[in-house]
Amino acid sequence: MKPFVSLIFGLIGLVTLTSSVYVDEAFKTDWQLSHVGQLTYGNTVLLKDSVIAWTEANILASINSTNGELIWRKKFDEILCNGILIQSSSSSEYVNLALYDSSKGTSTISKWSISDGFLEYSFTIDGRVDNILSESSPNYDELILLVNAETSLVSPFSIDAKTGQVTQLDTYEVSSGDIDINDSQDKYAISSRFKDIVFTKKAVIQESLQLKLSQQANGIITLLKNEILQWEKDESLASIISSGFIGLAEKEIVSEDDLVYEETHDPLTAYIQRVKRHITALPLLVRYFESVLHSPFNLKDTSIKDLASNETDKFGFRKLLILTASNGKVFALDTFNQGNISWTTDTSEYIGKAFKSFTLDNSKVLVVDQELEAVLIDGLDGTVLTTYSLANNQPITDVFSIKSNSTVALFGTTETNEVVPIDVHELLIGDLVYFTQKVANTLNGYLYDPKSNRVSETWTFTPQEGHKIVKVASRDLNDMSASIGKTLADRSVLYKYLHPNMLAIATTSQEDSSLIISIIDSVTGRVLHSKIHNENVDTSSIVDLVFGEHWIVYSFSSYGSVKGQKVGVWDLYESADTNDRWSSSEAYSSFDYFPEPQVISQSYILPEKIKTLGITQTKYGITTRDVIMYLENGQVASVPKRALDPRRPVGEQPTKEQMQEEGLSIYAPLLRLDPKLYISHSRNILGNGSKGQIMSSATFLESTSLVVVIAGDGDIFFTRVTPSQPFDVLKPSFDKLKLFLTIGALVVGIRIVKPMVDRRQLNVQWGI
Structure with missing residues (x-):
């Protein structure tokens, strides 16, 4: 029985590599906005x-x-x-x-x-x-x-x-x-x-x-x-300076206060309180039956404000994509309704030319101009809430945000490359905040002390002579990790290197046509691992880099003996030996000594050039990840991380157990993209790859991730992907009426047949 079950799961894993959406969802759950500029x-x-x-x-x-x-x-x-x-x-x-x-x-x-x-x-x-x-x-x-x-x-x-x-x-x-x-x-x-x-x-x-x-x-x-x-x-969206998602918070079935009340009171009082809560929630039962009659996929005629108040978006599919254009216009695109504009606000009526824009966690949008004049916008309807000045005594050349404890603080870079706080409110009081910022051709680490309201530089990463920092990537703070290890075919475990303070840096040198990838600790600046590529790297082409759960994927082009588009992948583990884990002993910080990661790496050749990379994101991180690739041919591909696994056996076939349990296949240098991996279908997404961006957002369903590709000076593409198949939701075309009729027929049949069966059993007992 066990081999049969393993075979079934192995086949399911292979199917996962060649499917992204249902056939009847193509061109319905995804959309493209085309621009000329x-x-x-x-x-x-x-x-x-x-x-x-x-x-x-x-x-x-x-x-x-x-x-x-x-x-x-x-x-x-x-x-x-x-x-x-x-x-x-x-x-x-x-x-x-x-x-x-x-x-x-x-x-x-x-x-x-x-x-x-x-x-x-x-x-x-x-x-x-x-x-x-x-x-x-x-x-x-x-x-x-x-x-x-x-x-x-x-x-x-x-x-x-x-x-x-x-x-x-x-x-x-x-x-x-x-x-x-x-x-x-x-x-x-x-x-x-x-x-x-x-x-x-x-x-x-x-x-x-x-x-x-x-x-x-x-x-x-x-x-x-x-x-x-x-x-x-309106061609404003052809030039975007900032982007972000605004979604609706998932409604809690039982609040934490209710649970605490029941735990701290006697059973009778707690039971009475629960009954009262159920009576109060009776109107929600009516809404539930209404939603059963009306498909949860039909939300197009409901405003985002109504969704926020009625909690009718059960799956979290409908979000607002907030885009700020270089001319100061802020747009909110309805991701569920083919990218229709939900609202637009022209900030040039309130401040100067938009310089930076930030999407805040409280469904607000903050737009800042070069003079640090700011306008705060309600992200649900576009209403301008207030305007105020963030200016200080020093001229600011750049503004960036730091997220800490689910709040956002703004910092700025002066003309002398000094980092100063701009708008920290009271949200960071009592916390020492460590953060990094690229200044010129260096990556610097900083410490913000809320007591003195000062920023001090703690370390500096300077690339090798002749090298230039082209990309910095860190793991998304919202990216969840569902397991601490990777289970192998023999049931042993390789423990993932899940150090939280890591970021990856890519530097290139035009002089010797090389590329260096480094992983460092973002608090201390300690280099944890580094690798150099000397294979005639084309430094004029795009180099991109993304940081996943415990792995990184990067892309570059070369013109050497093996020319073309290359993709490198690193998996980071605590030890090269299975069942060996050091992080379980006790808590540690970046200032303590801790081992460097054991890196398993591999490279692949792609037939198409890559403009931009991205990673899917789900609610709990249980679903396998896909690497999203925006290609030079205008297509967008969703490639399973499993296809890029650096543990794929080289020169020999994987064992039956590896194929069934881990989904491994023999290593092939050329990674051919199956046409079914193209989530953009027949669309041609035009844009400037060097300015492109891929964003991902989780839904309420663990299986589904929302993906948007901003091509840069061009098009916008949106879709929903299910890297492990939509295992927690029925197809939109599923016939619920037939299901209810079938259940009803079975109930009627049981009621009719049951007396006949009882009578026959009784006759048997009497020997009739």
């Missing part, structure tokens, strides 16, 4: 059916002129700049785009189809292009004129429409007077003559075909036709 002046082509625009987010987009919906988008590398967009003169169905690569000193000129965004041709030249003109002529299918203002050179190119062959013609200088540039506030004209061909470019971003396109400072794009508003589109 801030428009660039002079780089918009207005047509009858569409608007073609080049934006500051390096996105070439086609927007429907009738309703403002996106038709297609193309995302370009962040290193490309100086985008210049014009409509092709050889055909009204195409646009020409010039981009400059500052790292290579080259410019790329491309031609794109207006209808579907198809690339017609592309070629690269040396130098920077400051203007581009396009004409057709009897001798050429298309003639493109490229102007370099710095060198005063004009470069004509001819393009064969059939073959796409590009031929450079004679280059000549602008100083001859062939180029005439006429600038004004709203429009400009460029004309040139080359071999009796007159080039003319007249661009007015606002006016074309009686259309007027504009983007306000508050991020809203408007399109007017004959001075009549056709549509408006």
Whole structure:
């Protein structure tokens, strides 16, 4: 029986690796908000059916002129700049785009189809292009004129429409007077003559075909036709400076005060008190039956305020995603209702330009400007509660928050890199608070003493010479740990290294193309473990790092003999020997001596580049974790931590017990992502990976985690994931009526059959 049960659980473990949501939940429990960003002046082509625009987010987009919906988008590398967009003169169905690569000193000129965004041709030249003109002529299918203002050179190119062959013609200088540039506030004209061909470019971003396109400072794009508003589109969320979740607290069935009362009184008094409490709770019984008739998944028509008062969100699926844009707007997106905006508040009406924003535990949002003027907002409805000043005598260059005892205190960094308290209220009185903060290219440890209201520096982590700190990660304070050890196939235990004061640091060196990963104690600055990667690390690519329960996962790219995207994983244990635990003896602090972790590490190669990493989070930490990967191809994958287990056997098959009990498989360097791991399905999430962020929030169900991907200068994607399958909830499509009818039929059948069975048993006893 035991092997059979083990086999069943082993198969369940394998299924877990290839499933994220139910089929009928796809595109219902997840959503995407697509953005293009801030428009660039002079780089918009207005047509009858569409608007073609080049934006500051390096996105070439086609927007429907009738309703403002996106038709297609193309995302370009962040290193490309100086985008210049014009409509092709050889055909009204195409646009020409010039981009400059500052790292290579080259410019790329491309031609794109207006209808579907198809690339017609592309070629690269040396130098920077400051203007581009396009004409057709009897001798050429298309003639493109490229102007370099710095060198005063004009470069004509001819393009064969059939073959796409590009031929450079004679280059000549602008100083001859062939180029005439006429600038004004709203429009400009460029004309040139080359071999009796007159080039003319007249661009007015606002006016074309009686259309007027504009983007306000508050991020809203408007399109007017004959001075009549056709549509408006708010692009503020394309540039986010802060994010956080606001959820509803889970209602306690029995309060702690009630339990204490019953324990401290005699049984009769305690029983009477319990009866009174049950009578008081009778109205909740009515609400319960109402919720049974109405699916708990149908909360779209209920406001978040009503949910807070009626506690009707039993599963904790509905939360507000609080986003603060760089223009000062604060948005609350309803995660349960396809990301619809629950409320929005423009803080520029109360303070200066938003500098930092913090989502507090009491469902409040605090926004601070550069002058430390603050506005406090009710996170449930967006009401401005108060405005006040946090300014002190020293100019502040940065503001950050420290969480202690479920409260938040604000600290600031001065121009001399000194850390000072800004807003600590009375929440830290009596507590010595240790915290870390990155200052320039060092990571410093600090101690805040509430009695003197002073901050003192305790230690400094300085990377090796030539190295730069690129990422710092620590374990989430809300991340629960359900067990202290990992049970192996032979029933022995490897005890997890769960030291609470740990953080991981990634540093890179451009000189020797290396990457160093270090784990340190955040209170004393003691280095607990460190490893260097010398395999030709591409320091220009994104390096990311996340800290899980007792493990870290990091990603980097290399260009050596084994080039591509690499993923490293460390598991930290108290001892390399099983059943060996030192932390159980007595309590200890970071100032005491304690052993360093025993690290089991492994590396994998991924077929896709990683932009951002994240980790799922559940209520009690019982559910297995998934590592969320936002990939360069625009997809989001939820990879089980089990697939990245560094204990996967190398060069030999795992034993039957390891497969069944631990879910281990043989190590393979190439980690192929099963299509079922892509939780974004067919969506394409565009954004700047270096500014991206992945957040996770627990629900009331242990099986389910809420995940949001903020792509950075681009899209927002949200979904629900169940790393260990939804073991504690029925499918939304489950037919409750049939269940009740089946139970009712069984009850009726039992009532009918029971007398017949009793009569037969009686007859048997009488020998009839």
